[in-house]
Amino acid sequence: MHKSIExxxxxxxxxxxxxxxxxLDRESSETGVPPEQIRARIAQTLQIMRRAIDEGLEGKxxxxxxxxxxxxxxxxxxxxxxxxxxxxxxxxxxxxxLEVNAAMGLIVAAPTAGAAxxxxxxxxxxxxxxxxxxxxxxxxxxxLVAGGVGGVVAQRASLAGAEGGCQAETGTAAAMGAxxxxxLHGGSHEQISTAIALCLQGMLGLICDPIGGLxxxxxxxxxxxxxxxxxxxxxxxxxxxxxxxxxxxxxDVMGEVGRRMPSAYxxxxxxxxxxxxxxxxxxxxxxxxxPSGASR
Amino acid sequence: MVSLFDILGxxxxxxxxxxxxxxxxxxxxxxxxxxxxxxxxxxxxxxxFAATGEGHGTHRAIVGGLIGLAPDxxxxxxxxxxxRAAGLEWEFEDVELGEDAHPNTAIFHVEVxxxxxxxxxxxxxxxxxxxxxxxxxxxxxxxxxxxxxLLAHDEPGTIACVATIMAGHHVNLATMRVDxxxxxxxALMTIEAxxxxxDAALGAIRSFPWLRWARSVPKxx
Numbered sequence: 001m002h003k004s005i006e007x008x009x010x011x012x013x014x015x016x017x018x019x020x021x022x023x024l025d026r027e028s029s030e031t032g033v034p035p036e037q038i039r040a041r042i043a044q045t046l047q048i049m050r051r052a053i054d055e056g057l058e059g060k061x062x063x064x065x066x067x068x069x070x071x072x073x074x075x076x077x078x079x080x081x082x083x084x085x086x087x088x089x090x091x092x093x094x095x096x097x098l099e100v101n102a103a104m105g106l107i108v109a110a111p112t113a114g115a116a117x118x119x120x121x122x123x124x125x126x127x128x129x130x131x132x133x134x135x136x137x138x139x140x141x142x143x144l145v146a147g148g149v150g151g152v153v154a155q156r157a158s159l160a161g162a163e164g165g166c167q168a169e170t171g172t173a174a175a176m177g178a179x180x181x182x183x184l185h186g187g188s189h190e191q192i193s194t195a196i197a198l199c200l201q202g203m204l205g206l207i208c209d210p211i212g213g214l215x216x217x218x219x220x221x222x223x224x225x226x227x228x229x230x231x232x233x234x235x236x237x238x239x240x241x242x243x244x245x246x247x248x249x250x251x252d253v254m255g256e257v258g259r260r261m262p263s264a265y266x267x268x269x270x271x272x273x274x275x276x277x278x279x280x281x282x283x284x285x286x287x288x289x290x291p292s293g294a295s296r
Numbered sequence: 297m298v299s300l301f302d303i304l305g306x307x308x309x310x311x312x313x314x315x316x317x318x319x320x321x322x323x324x325x326x327x328x329x330x331x332x333x334x335x336x337x338x339x340x341x342x343x344x345f346a347a348t349g350e351g352h353g354t355h356r357a358i359v360g361g362l363i364g365l366a367p368d369x370x371x372x373x374x375x376x377x378x379x380r381a382a383g384l385e386w387e388f389e390d391v392e393l394g395e396d397a398h399p400n401t402a403i404f405h406v407e408v409x410x411x412x413x414x415x416x417x418x419x420x421x422x423x424x425x426x427x428x429x430x431x432x433x434x435x436x437x438x439x440x441x442x443x444x445x446l447l448a449h450d451e452p453g454t455i456a457c458v459a460t461i462m463a464g465h466h467v468n469l470a471t472m473r474v475d476x477x478x479x480x481x482x483a484l485m486t487i488e489a490x491x492x493x494x495d496a497a498l499g500a501i502r503s504f505p506w507l508r509w510a511r512s513v514p515k516x517x
Contacts, residue, residue: 101310150303
């Protein structure tokens with residue numbers, strides 16, 4: 001995969017290919033898998049994303065800890081729609097996938113399980129609210145753009161909360177989503193690059209401090225706000241707003257912030273929200289099961 | 297190398313790529329090394345696996361892997377029931393392996409037939425895993441390639457013999473690693489290949505008197 005946003009865009013401009021085509025060709029040449037098979041697998045991936053969203057919105061999923069489940073439906077049903085249905089729907093969809101994840105449901109870790117709600121919420125909402133829909137092939141293209149961005153972050157910074165905090169997980173997912181949405185809305189290469197930078201700069205420093213060490217609270221809410229961050233960045237970039245620091249530089253800064261982040265804030269449950277009295281009380285009352293067994 | 301589906305995936309049963317999907321893969325590899333569904337397994341968990349495994353479904357995922365359930369198989373939720381039905385007995389134990397051990401380490405003590413097998417591995421993040429030890433021999437099994445693992449009495453010509461058989465069955469070798477306990481004692485060979493190691497190749501290798509055991513470990517999705 002490409003190691004910089006700059007080289008990804010340069011490849012597209014020099015060869016006259018679209019961004020998704022550049023990502024697809026590179027993946028095919030590196031893995032030996034034919035392009036049409038890659039596209040088909042992405043289409044399946046989208047289906048799994050859709051199913052997870054639908055499952056969570058039914059409101060029946062509950063995690064083993066009992067900490068999450070049912071909030072996506074509560075928001076969908078009872079949200080006052082302050083900024084209209086689109087915002088509420090996107091937030092609910094992001095929470096939905098994470099609730100399914102916490103309940104041992106089937107999700108797509110894009111790029112991680114802890115950030116699995118962001119990209120599907122963005123893509124499915126943008127598809128739904130586009131007149132006539134975006135069409136499956138364009139959504140597959142958008143996933144390729146998102147994947148290309150994630151690949152750059154994986155190689156320049158990190159995708160793991162244990163290494164770089166939540167900015168590495170939901171931050172990356174949001175940057176991937178911002179690029180995908182900007183592409184879907186006909187943004188130029190410069191606008192796509194700006195959307196990535198604008199999105200990620202707003203996620204810098206976000207720590208990973210899950211209560212009880214579980215991918216539940218605050219993860220479900222952070223996925224929702226990351227989805228909003230992505231849409232906001234895309235909106236501003238598409239209007240031509242600029243950012244003086246390049247996407248690759250912002251990604252590098254994210255990596256640097258992650259490396260300097262104290263370990264208490266890197267998925268250890270030793271600091272941040274996880275270390276508060278409220279969080280500790282919640283963990284104490286968590287039901288436990290003895291996981292051993294024997295056949296008779 | 298990062299691949300597109302490391303970013304847009306894996307597709308998996310939640311909630312954690314390291315503690316659920318990775319744990320399941322470790323179980324799958326331990327099962328593959330055993331060759332069949334084990335009769336009885338004792339699993340030692342260290343570090344974060346021990347501390348937060350319960351809420352991450354780590355125990356279920358490992359048990360599921362041991363009976364052949366993949367990371368995206370929803371039956372992982374009911375892995376205990378599935379495992380009882382499959383005749384597996386299991387037991388978990390929390391252990392402290394020290395600072396040097398990877399925080400997500402699992403050690404499998406596998407009973408299969410009259411044999412005992414010890415497999416040690418860790419979940420590295422993002423669902424990637426590495427098995428680092430089989431019966432005390434250092435290995436580096438990731439499940440990224442179809443792999444042949446064999447224990448042979450260390451005598452001249454065994455490596456050439458294995459390579460010739462693989463070539464004869466059109467299996468292209470990617471990497472090969474040999475570790476031995478001492479001169480003319482036992483040698484463990486770990487051979488990663490581009491193609492699955494077929495039964496014919498495995499049968500041919502098993503026919504040699506110097507061979508103690510051989511297992512074909514498939515690529516883990």
